Amino acid sequence: MRHIHVIGIGTGNPEHLTVQGIRALQATDAVFALDKGDAKAGLLGLRRAICDRYIEGRPYRFVEAPDPERDRRPTDYGAAVDDWHAARAVLYESLIAEHLREDERGAFLVWGDPSLYDSTLRILERVRARGCVAFTHDVIPGITSVQALAAAHRIPLHPIGEPVRITTGRRLREGLGEGPGATVVMLDGDPRFEGLDPDLTIYWGAYLGTSDEILAAGRLGDVAEEIRRVRAEARVRHGWIMDTYLLLRPAP
Structure with missing residues (x-):
């Protein structure tokens, strides 16, 4: 079965990665990343730099996809976030299904730690609930x-x-x-x-x-x-x- 690592990567310093996070990354076949446009290209570049630094001696795929649009000035904040998460769930589902074989491992690199003001775990639960693609996952904590x-x-x-x-x-x-x-x-x-x-x-x-x-x-x-x-x-x-x-x- 496909397996997903959700890895906390700290606040931008590649040395924030824990040994556990590095080991998980080194076992990863595909890293998934959302492209948030030119203004935040630096965030995408940092994820690439982390992968290039720690994934050595084996091929891996860096899979980018445009982040779904989000209403930044909603009248109903909760509804806007829910809609955004739903769109992300559809995207994550397609990324996992299309770019990860049944016997492979994927990874989402989460800024800081996945437990604190990040949506990745909630969105993966939405993907699981949709029932279209099966996977297991684990969480590797990072520096917040x-x-x-x-x-x-x-x-x-x-x-x-x-x-x-x-x-x-x-x-x-x-x-x-x-x-x-x-x-x-x-x-x-x-x-x-x-x-x-x-x-x-x-x-x-x-x-x-x-x-x-x-x-x-x-x-x-x-x-x-x-x-x-x-x-x-x-x-x-x-x-x-x-x-x-x-x-x-x-x-x-």
């Missing part, structure tokens, strides 16, 4: 941008004994929430920091773990506009940006 952010700033994620909340920029606009602890924010396409306490401490990072890494930290009220300026310039320069930030409440 959350870990890479803390490592880059040389900090723990939270004060002693306090919780960590991981959320998205969309959810942050509803407020930071009550209670103690730290908040990590991911997938914030346009961080404005509106309505947040200016006395929060922010640790921000983009292109974490790569040679293009950018870091900033300080009192939110003092560094927010600088972060927005640097972020906008980097996005123009690279054509894409992935960034993450940690918010800490002021000490009582």
Whole structure:
């Protein structure tokens, strides 16, 4: 039966791959990747570079396909994501059926870790539920941008004994929430920091773990506009940006 490896590849540094991930990749016959257009060609190139670096001494196929279109400004966010996942499931099904023989292994290389704000596992479950192509799969964890952010700033994620909340920029606009602890924010396409306490401490990072890494930290009220300026310039320069930030409440 066909087998699929879902491999977390970290945040862009090929050395983020674990030994387990490298071994799985070296046993792979076909690597599947979604082409998200010229603006994000660098992401596709990094996946190719990882494969070329670690798959040695055996042939493999790098299979690209255009990512289905997604409504980026939907009136119903949940419905839009569901439609997008459904379209991706049809695409994944065709890729597996057409480019992977019954006795072969395929791989999806997932940015960061497959467990955190990634759709690959949910989409593969949709493919399985459709019942048109049979496969088994496993998951190899990777380094998340959350870990890479803390490592880059040389900090723990939270004060002693306090919780960590991981959320998205969309959810942050509803407020930071009550209670103690730290908040990590991911997938914030346009961080404005509106309505947040200016006395929060922010640790921000983009292109974490790569040679293009950018870091900033300080009192939110003092560094927010600088972060927005640097972020906008980097996005123009690279054509894409992935960034993450940690918010800490002021000490009582």
